[in-house]
Amino acid sequence: MPEIKDDEKVKKSLKNLLPIFAFVLSYKKMLAAALIALLFTAAVSLSLGQGVRLVIDSGFVEGSKAQLANAIGVIIVMIALLAIGTFTRFYLMSWLGERVSADIRKKVFNQLVSLHPSYFEENRSGELMSRLTTDTTLLQSIIGSSFSMALRSALMLVGGLIMLLVTNLKLSLIVIGSVPVVLLPMMFYGKKVRTLAKKSQDSIADISTYAGEIIQNIKVVQSYTHETQEKAAFGQEAENAFEVAKKRIKQRSVLIAAAILLSYCAISVMLWVGGSDVLDGVITAGELAAFVFYAIMVAMSFATIAEVYGELQRAAGSAERLIDLMAVESEIRVPLKLATMDSQAKEVIRFSAVSFRYPSRPDDPALINIDLGIEKGKVIALVGPSGAGKTTLFELLQRFYDPQDGEIRFNNAPLTKLNPTDLRKHMGVVPQHPILFSSDVWHNIRYGRPEATREEVIAAAKKAHAHEFVSMLPDGYDSFLGEQGVRLSGGQKQRIALARAILKDPEVLLLDEATSALDAESEHHVQAALNELMKGRTTLIIAHRLATVVHADQIVLMDKGAIIATGNHNQLIKESALYKRLSELQFKRTNEAIE
Template identity: 45%
Template sequence: MFGILCNAQTARRVRGRVKGVDLSRAGPYVRGMDEIEPDVPETSSDRRGRFRRRQRDPNAARSVRPLIMIWRQAGRYPGRVVLALIALTITASATLAIPAYFKLIIDEGFTSGGDMDRIRHAFELMALVVVVLALGTAMRFYFVSWLGERVVADIRQRVQDNLLRLAPGFYEENSPKEISSRMTSDTTLIEQVVGTTVSVALRNLLMAIGGTAYLFWLVPQLTMWMVLVIPAIVIPISVFGRRLRTVSRTSQDRVADIGAMTAEVLGAMKIVQAFNQEERERQRFRDAVERSFATARRRILIRAAMTSLIILVVFGAIVMLMYRGAVGVASGAITGGTIAAVVITAGLVAGSFGALTEVYGDLLRGAGAASRLAELLEEKPAIAPPARPEALPEPPRGSLSFRNVSFRYPTRLETPALRDFTLEVQPGETVAIVGPSGAGKSTIFQLVERFYDPQAGTIRIDGVPLTSADPAEIRKRIAFVPQEGVLFSANARDNLRYGNWDASDEDIWEAARAANAEGFLRALPQGLDTFLGENGTQLSGGQRQRIAIARAILRSAPILLLDEATSALDAESERLVQDALDRLMKDRTTLVIAHRLATVRAADRIVVMDDGRIVEQGSHGVLAEGGGLYARLAALQFGATEAA
């Protein structure tokens, strides 16, 4: 019976550990095994330094304190928590009642001359305990599992809500793939902690405390010797647990490395095969897997040593207790039923302590996952509305003003993107921005949308400084057509009305006609209900771009930003897209980034940038004859005669 109960306890331990993924080190190249410690100093070139320095708080590896966040989330459902605790108490009490009834059966049944009524009554009571144990276990499983799913759902929603508040610059400094893995792997680990680990921990804690109290009631002197070994259990848990969490987090890092490398290689498979780099990528992946295995092996060794030591101490104490009990029975000091109850209860207590040692490791892993999610929850948006935002004038005019603007990207502070940039754009004016790569053209768009704030100078829309207005209200006045039409994994209707979610089908078709997209949209198998694939893979580049233009048309904003919207198209697609753009630009203030100068000859004004500054501005004819940077660019594209 002792062996059966111990095995039953072992079977209740948490199995199938979910591999939480820490994201701080994921990337195309993984680091060596010498970076296991969590307080590895960061270099100035680390693009994710700001995010990762918080992530590597040395104190985070010393406790399960981050689990407080999970408890607070579960505390929003006090009724379910109380029912789960009641169920846990019932199951623990019912389990501990079994040795008490064994004592009753042996002492009052077998030793009383075999009274069948007593034996039958004792077994009826034990059967009732089993029924209560079964019902309590079902209740515990339902309520605890419900809490686990609910807490994970709530945390995912809170994290996503906060992520949507963060400026795009945050995702340039921190990999979106890494962040998304926190929403999956880490939340799954938390679900395991709440739905299983915490339940197992509390149940075994109740059984350990209750069983020890029962042993004190049965054989107080013998039990005292067993209690003396508790410090010998707590100390190894503390020492090994701290190291275990550190190595567990590193193990999760290695898994993240593998995931990031897999996504990178699979996403660039054409390049890998085109340059015959399959063997190199195979070796890189093999090295990453081996590093992951080496770290996991280290974690397993620490955990095995901790478990072995604690089991040695606990079961050694149990053996001594059983020996002293056997001596007591032989001398007549205690009854056979008592020693049977002591043996069974001691087995339950030992199993509970053994389960607690393993559960503690899972709690540490859950604490690591909670701390990583807490970092996302605590991340503050760099761009936020002021306490009292200034209202933009109505109706909108569409004027833009840049005055002495200087800006450096947070990841490239040593290189200015804009230097003392000043530009006034009148309502309804079309201004083309040209210049070599790295001149600062795209930075202007980033600042207009207020994805970043400049370090110096002011930007105004309709006379209102962007820093004084609500960013959401600013963006409502802007329609953006990117260089490559970005579409979502959804149907055509949802992609089109992303610019105006309340648009009717009639509005959508009108915008599609204006964008020269009606023909191919009507030819789709289910029309607007056709699923376009991931990033619109079922469409050509020109078709995706025309959908992006239709989306901007539905936006119906007074300011239009065009980022080289025809650069990657063939001649026929370019003509269709350009016709759509001409209609879109009518009666709107338009900023156009262009490398192909043929697309901006008709602009009201052309601004030529170099090294973050305006070096020329004027019409195409004036600039082409001026002999400056624009004239050189035009000569390269058109030839000297045509440029002039």
């Protein structure tokens, strides 16, 4: 029974390659041309055996230089044809491998950027990057090289066996009798290679994840002088991956060596029998030479198939990981029937009895029975202790998640009946910690509206109080900002993010405490830019410092996922003990700081 289960696993694993090869069928003409070149080179290679027979029997044995020259000329023509066919086959199959690898990468990336955010809470980014790069590279090698070798070897194996039978039946039976002996180690060690290949890919993913996290947080590592510990920890991860790879390499080496040993032992036995027949005059020396040529060809084909079989086992593990990823369905789907937004609606946003739990924390309610309406053009401030649910409201409003209970409407249309892309086009977000990309200033600001002209980008930068410092950068708007904008200060990054939001010109503005982490001068510039941006827009502000929202049209006080009170600053001071306590604590700290 265990053997049956292992065989089923092997079959299931190799079946994972079938959806990958479906990508190849998108290029039928290139595939057909490559297969024709493959058949051509196989036919020429098999014909070389007869050329060898001709050289020995017509040249050496007959003792005729003219016949020898003719035979050599035939072989040279065959070799030239083989070189042309090999070039064509190699180019076409390599082209297919690279093309399909690029297609798979694009499909995997498209899948990743369309998945719901909770998926990334449960899966490590380093592992996903490993699937996108390492796994697809391995598949490119399989399609562009190993698959071609496997087909060519299979053709040479079948053709070689046929030519063996045609050349000498008795010697052929010796070769064919050795086939089961050669196949046994392939079947036995192939299972081990497959298991170790998947472990090897997983260990590489662990290394990528660990290294990516350390590099991303290098300042923290160096600040706490953890370089030595991290070097040791990464070294251990690398050694673990090496140990797994070493076991895989050992099994593959044994597989290949066993196949070669048994194949050439069978050839040695065949040579002894064939040599005896030549001495007895049963066959000619040319026939024996041709037979040896075909026997070596069959043996090499067996060895190649053994090697490729190990590669296929390894690729099957990669294919399985990619197929699993491409099969994931986003929990945030575009509805079949879309609702229509009412641009004249008085209430832009309406939360009705909304309750929500994050998928990664199903027993911890993030929002409880939220009822809130927001009118067009109003400034609404969300305040309360950390963990009150303020940021969660922003995430639900952008439909990164759907609530388990209740309904959210935007311009009088249910969010679940809107295309998420269309919905998000109406919103501009300025987070507390701005996200910049590893590119220049143009790209980072244009992220708000890619089709914007250079003049529009500069105008947005001026409104965001960013133009002055951008102009002083070494290459101005063409300046590369480094990974996550590392070459800019916190205030400068925030102003770039504001310019992006200004350029987008959204209907609803979501501000997540956009000035809390800034110094006084940077806060002055950012606040001035915010005042410009908020004009005539519906604005939601998450605020931890109450001094920044005392002039809001409405303040919503939240605690433990629920709305505790709503009103303006003066009303809440009188009606809410929690708001009064938060206000007194903050203004007291401010006065103490001033003194």
